[in-house]
Amino acid sequence: MKLKIHPLFWVFLLLYLALGAFFKIGLILFTLLVHEGFHLLVYQKLFRKPVRLTLLPFGGVIETTNPVEFFPGKEFMVALAGPLANVFLIFFLLGLINKGYYDPAVTFLLDFNFLMAAFNLLPVLPLDGGRMLRSGLTKITSLKRATKIVTGLSLATSILVVAAGCYGFMYGITGIDIVILGGFLIILAVRERTKSSFYFLQNLTAKEKILNEQKVLNSRVLTVSQSTPLKEVVERFWPAHYQYIVVIGGKQERLGVLSEREIMEGIVNYGLLKPVGELLSKS
Helix, strand or coil: CEEEECHHHHHHHHHHHHCCCHHHHHHHHHHHHHHHHHHHHHHHHHCCCCCEEEEECCEEEEECCCCHHHCHHHHHHHHHHHHHHHHHHHHHHHHHHHCCCCCHHHHHHHHHHHHHHHHHCCCCCCCHHHHHHHHHHHCCCCHHHHHHHHHHHHHHHHHHHHHHHHHHHHCCCCCCHHHHHHHHHHHHHHHHHHHHHHHHHHHHHHHHHHHHHHCCCEEEEEEEECCCEHHHHHCCCCCCEEEEEEEECCCCCEEEEEEHHHHHHHHHHHCCCCEHHHHCCCC
16 A cells, blocks of 8 residues: 655644644644544455555545445445544543543543544545545435535535634634635545546446446436437446436337447447437447
8 A cells, every 4th residue: 555645734744843733743643543544444344455545634535446436335434434433532532531531632632533523524525524425425316416516515615614714713713724724625626526527437447347346236227318418328327336228219219228338338439429329220
């Protein structure tokens, strides 16, 4: 596994160093490692594939050639693992306090784990909350549409974080770090929204991996008119299902049936604007 440190992580590290918070840096790194360690344990259990971890100030992002977003149920479990790690640490620290072990390090860890869990559960991609929300939506709509819904919510939430950070900074409630994090979340949300336009291309190669991983897939039937462009057909594909497309004519008569693979091959050979009905004469 490769470990990559995001530049923003170093910015926050230098900020804490400038403030003289050397001991807090160690506690923060410990929490981040536990949080990401839970993610990796669940990921390796479900996928058993090599991964790259990009470490961010509020957690990390798992990058792999086998995208978790094409496995909604597994993506939910991988995303949930991180906040659960923080919850376990919170209960452990509360137990120490109840036993009379009251220390500034314990209270700082308790506060930081609570904030980290709450922050990561925000409905913002690529945070854990955003991934869990998208995985739920992907079960009832296409991955592209689910991503667009969540990234729209992500942008709204990120702007609220920036606004709250500005308010807190002006009145001495919080530091400038909240504003920086909010701005960074806006950038990530925009990037995720841009990526959603290419999910149908990723699906072309990922579906074979999904079949190999899960062995059995639910099938789904779409009924479309013969003049429907391939682009509109493929945008309705669900990643966890294998689609069959029933093509009908102007009098609602059935002209033929195409498989998902035939649709994808049509896109490669003829482009996104090709009417689906024209594939029937070529199949």
